[in-house]
Amino acid sequence: MIAENLAKIQGHIAQICSRCGRDAEEVTLVGISKYADARQIEEAIAAGLTHVGENRVQDAGLKFKQISSIASVSRHLVGHLQTNKARSALELFTLIESVDSIRLADALQKHAGEFDRGVDILAQVNIAGEEQKYGLAPEAVRPFVEHVLKECPHLRLRGLMTIAPLTEDAETVRSCFRGLRETAQRLADEFGGERQAQFAELSMGMSADYEIAIEEGATMVRIGRAIFYDH
Numbered sequence: 289m290i291a292e293n294l295a296k297i298q299g300h301i302a303q304i305c306s307r308c309g310r311d312a313e314e315v316t317l318v319g320i321s322k323y324a325d326a327r328q329i330e331e332a333i334a335a336g337l338t339h340v341g342e343n344r345v346q347d348a349g350l351k352f353k354q355i356s357s358i359a360s361v362s363r364h365l366v367g368h369l370q371t372n373k374a375r376s377a378l379e380l381f382t383l384i385e386s387v388d389s390i391r392l393a394d395a396l397q398k399h400a401g402e403f404d405r406g407v408d409i410l411a412q413v414n415i416a417g418e419e420q421k422y423g424l425a426p427e428a429v430r431p432f433v434e435h436v437l438k439e440c441p442h443l444r445l446r447g448l449m450t451i452a453p454l455t456e457d458a459e460t461v462r463s464c465f466r467g468l469r470e471t472a473q474r475l476a477d478e479f480g481g482e483r484q485a486q487f488a489e490l491s492m493g494m495s496a497d498y499e500i501a502i503e504e505g506a507t508m509v510r511i512g513r514a515i516f517y518d519h
Contacts, residue, residue: 289327294319298336300324301509304502307335318364320512326354328516332446333357340512341503343367343384345376352380363507365445366449366491366510371395380406385491385508386484388422390435393443400442407442407517410449410491415467416460421451426471433475437482447474447489447507452497461497465504468492 294317303400318339321329329340340362342348348365352358365381368388377384387393387409400407411432414423424432429448435448436443448471449512452464469490475489493501493510498509 290331290516294332294335294337297511297514301498301502304499307482308503310502311464314507316508318366318508318510319495320350320366320510320516322367322512322514322517326351326511328447330355331355332515333361337515338362339364339508341366342381343513345369345373345380348380349376364510376401377404378403378405383408383410383446385410386412386422386481388414388424390432393432393436393440397440397442405442406444408444408446409436409446410447410489413452413468413471415450415464415471416453418453426467429471429475433479433485435481437484441484443484445485445487446488447487447491448475449508451493452475452492452501462500462504463500465492469505 294439301315305315316339319332319337320341322343336362339362344367362383364383364384364385367378368379369386369392371392396468398409411429412423413429414421414425420505436445448468450468452461454455472487472490479485480487489507492506493509495514496512498511502510
């Protein structure tokens, strides 16, 4: 089932890209394994999944050590990260998508310095301003970027991430994704020449709304349910 689901989604992504004049190679499928077990994740990797996303550091630590092929894929942390788990996150993940505060950036910088390595991050932005969601407020993104560039030499800012409101109103969702793309463009215009700042990645869109996200410029879509659970 997982292999069939994965092939179906990859085909759908290619169709969406073709329709809106994009190359399907521009869009990375991140399989979100929040509710999947180690066997299911390994099955997805065997079927061709090259990017795996987890919401929690603790869950990833338990699952990843059971998966012999995990080192062959990129591993994304997509859920909220507490500063006291920053060190553990760096040991497990190749990309931290959910960096949502200067305090967290500083914690990652500290531990990356201890490991003497660079760390790829995305800034999570709460474009819709939803109180129940994590993420930088839109007006806080520029100060965050300035701080990372000045104070966090081990962090490489690859782009932005957002979560759209849970709604059936497609225009509300589209407005959120468009807002993230426009924010990234403004930041790229101002900071894109900096060595640590590249705003090429836009992680937006999940199982219910990835079509709209791709139409609005997503370079990463985070899909879990449609890979691991839908029949």
